[in-house]
Amino acid sequence: MGFMSRATLAMILAASAAHSDQWPQWRGPQGTGVAPDTGLPTRWSPGEVTWKARLGGLGVSSPVVWGDRIFVTSQTGRVALRAGNHPTLARGEEASAEKPLGATVATGTADSGKVRFLVEAFHRKDGRRLWQYAVDAVGELPEVHQKHNLATPSPVTDGRYVYAWFGSGQLVAVDIEGKLAWQRNLAKDYGAFDISWGHGSSPTLYRDLVILLCDHNPASYLIALDKRTGTVRWKADREKGSVSYSTPTVVPTPAGDELVVNSTRRVDGYDPATGKLLWWVGEPTRFAVPVPAFGDGVLYLSRGYRSGPYMAVRAGGRGDVSKTQVGWSVETGAPYVSSLLYYQGLVYMANDVGVVTAVDARTGEKVWQERVEGIFTASPVGADGKVYLASETGETIVLQAGRAPRVLARNSAGARSVATPAISDGQIFIRTDDSIICIGKKS
Numbered sequence: 001m002g003f004m005s006r007a008t009l010a011m012i013l014a015a016s017a018a019h020s021d022q023w024p025q026w027r028g029p030q031g032t033g034v035a036p037d038t039g040l041p042t043r044w045s046p047g048e049v050t051w052k053a054r055l056g057g058l059g060v061s062s063p064v065v066w067g068d069r070i071f072v073t074s075q076t077g078r079v080a081l082r083a084g085n086h087p088t089l090a091r092g093e094e095a096s097a098e099k100p101l102g103a104t105v106a107t108g109t110a111d112s113g114k115v116r117f118l119v120e121a122f123h124r125k126d127g128r129r130l131w132q133y134a135v136d137a138v139g140e141l142p143e144v145h146q147k148h149n150l151a152t153p154s155p156v157t158d159g160r161y162v163y164a165w166f167g168s169g170q171l172v173a174v175d176i177e178g179k180l181a182w183q184r185n186l187a188k189d190y191g192a193f194d195i196s197w198g199h200g201s202s203p204t205l206y207r208d209l210v211i212l213l214c215d216h217n218p219a220s221y222l223i224a225l226d227k228r229t230g231t232v233r234w235k236a237d238r239e240k241g242s243v244s245y246s247t248p249t250v251v252p253t254p255a256g257d258e259l260v261v262n263s264t265r266r267v268d269g270y271d272p273a274t275g276k277l278l279w280w281v282g283e284p285t286r287f288a289v290p291v292p293a294f295g296d297g298v299l300y301l302s303r304g305y306r307s308g309p310y311m312a313v314r315a316g317g318r319g320d321v322s323k324t325q326v327g328w329s330v331e332t333g334a335p336y337v338s339s340l341l342y343y344q345g346l347v348y349m350a351n352d353v354g355v356v357t358a359v360d361a362r363t364g365e366k367v368w369q370e371r372v373e374g375i376f377t378a379s380p381v382g383a384d385g386k387v388y389l390a391s392e393t394g395e396t397i398v399l400q401a402g403r404a405p406r407v408l409a410r411n412s413a414g415a416r417s418v419a420t421p422a423i424s425d426g427q428i429f430i431r432t433d434d435s436i437i438c439i440g441k442k443s
Helices: 004-018 092-097 188-192
Strands: 049-053 064-066 069-076 116-123 128-137 161-165 170-175 179-186 203-205 210-217 220-226 230-235 250-251 258-262 266-270 277-281 294-295 298-302 308-314 324-332 341-343 348-351 354-361 367-373 379-382 385-390 395-400 407-412 421-426 427-429 435-440
Touching: 049 210, 064 421, 069 161, 069 435, 116 161, 116 170, 128 170, 170 188, 170 210, 179 188, 188 210, 188 220, 203 250, 210 258, 294 341
Parallel strands: none
Antiparallel strands: 049 435, 064 069, 069 116, 116 128, 161 170, 170 179, 203 210, 210 220, 220 230, 250 258, 258 266, 266 277, 294 298, 298 308, 308 324, 341 348, 348 354, 354 367, 379 385, 385 395, 395 407, 421 427, 427 435
């Protein structure tokens, strides 16, 4: 048998990465929020979950899955809240359903005492805790919004190590048995993590790199660390004043892979191997939170902030692509926090006041819009011909994917949920403030 072509090898690796027992990062195998699973549950109640496991602390990071293990982060102890009013997403009567972190949790030790960060592993079969790794928070800890803490970034795993980043700037790499491989403190190395309401970006893996976005007030930069040792492989300084809560995402193009970053200044595309800037698009916005959706060579971008713009941008451009790569653009209507979902030819968005919109991915034209009620901080995920929407009210709303609005079920988790769900091997994992819940077939 002859040597395997690069194209064939790439296809095999992509198929492996999308295997249904892996959800290795926030928004899944390709960072798109789409899973290949079928036979997923549609209806459940708090008494019908497969298992529920209590976490060692509180937080809003999403779980990640590799094989028979679920990894999740949390925090014990409290850090200071930022002074002044803390903005909410909901409006009118629905605003009363928007709660601070831990408001629906029974009083315990997780939210008192010394600030520590936890990485925990649970078995997917029955939810038993396999191990817990703890690290003390160090340095001057940033102030946060009442709806989250410093355990907001979601971990990422390659099946050998779990990489967990916290809002203090501390990053740990632990193996899948819970032993420390290496650790860094980017706040100590490059300056304080000073960003209004606290850091929110999650790590991204690319080949042998861990890529981290640090768009903060003192300094704005992208940095890539060797995932085996934590040493710096490249660092790209960004325009001073760029601020972002978004997570970098890697997309494939005919011209090579691209690392896409949403910030308050604009959206940028980089070479993920070197940190070289390739292209940019978009006008400034006040808060940049969402991550681009991607499918069939097209990025579906929303910038964040209230009812902001969204657009379709063909990947692979160079320089200012606003006049060359933008397929369509809509000036208003996108969610504040929640990212878009591209699934089966439609772009779905769930906004701050419970309105879900489906848009034709080819044209940007609105296909349908429906108020389903909810407060959507978590991003939608798609699988099995369905769209799953986790609401802060504790409900997961299940929609039939397609060109007509159809709510299949409203399912209660029994507790506040801000994290985006994970889907793996026929199961759905929902993270509440202090627990992880497994729904679906028993392994």
